[in-house]
Amino acid sequence: MAVSAAQSDKVDISGSLRVAAPKALSKQVLMPMILEFTEQNPKVSLQLKVTDHLIDPIGDEVDIFIHITEKPIEGLISKHLGHCRLILCASPSYLESFGQPSHPEDLVDHNCLCLGESPRDRVWSFRQGNQSVPVNVKGSLTVNHSEIRREAVTQGQGISIFPDFAISSHLESNEVVELLQNWQVTGKYQGDIIAQYAQSKYITSQLRAFIDFLTACFDS
Structure with a gap:
């Protein structure tokens, strides 16, 4: 999604910039954008803090953080x-070996590969209209790393849940198949991708x- 901006009439940008973002989003989406931004702006010293923990732009000493959320943090400026x-x-x-689930409750009979960051990660929730279905799942592998779980899924070891950016190319190549498409998977790590930063009368160049560069990248 990275884009190239014309350099001839661009103001020379310099200074430090501290950015925070979740691990999977950083590696699989933001990295090429950040590398192009630093290449186009060599006088900017960019520090990337990769973390899945909630960031306080002031207390954690970052200028901007990017996260996936359905509820942006109040009191901060947000850029969708x-x-x-x-x-x-x-x-x-x-x-082919184990059959395809036709309802969320069918997942109790499948090998479900979980995130495992909390006990709630073994409860997969689905919504269809006004109906909400939580399912207690179990499986042979639990790992809080989307690429490892993705490798296990592509090798036929089970069923798992991924953010769309982590699995889209594998869907396009038919390495994996989307299941229960009439149901919405609910839970964390989905929603709007938002950049947030502290309110100030002065925003550094x-x-x-x-922010402008990221916006152009996501819009392209």
Whole structure:
């Protein structure tokens, strides 16, 4: 999604810029954008803090943080960049061996690969209209790393849930199949992709340039 901006009439941007963002989003979406931004603005010293914990732009000493949320933090300026939804999927080989669930409750009979960051990660929730269905799942692998779980899924080891940006190319190549498409997977790590920063009368040129650059990347 990275874009190239014309350099001839651009103001020379310099200074430090401290950015925070979640791990998976940083590696799989933001990294090429950040690398292009630093290449285009070599006088900007950009520090990226990769963390899945909630960031306080003031207390954590960052200028801007990017996160996926359905509820932006009040009192901060927000810039909407994009949207992310959760996708339930499995490989064709797994489905051929174990069948395809037709209802969320069918997942109790499947090998479900969980995130495992909290006990609630073993409860997968689905919504269809006014109906909400929580399902207690179990599986042979629990790992809080989307790329490891994705590798296990593509190898036919089970069913798992991913943010769309982490699995979209594998869906397009038919390595995995989206399941229960009539149901919405609910839970964390989905919603709007938002950049937030502290309110101030003065926004540095490097922060403004970075926000504009990200916006153009996500819009392209």
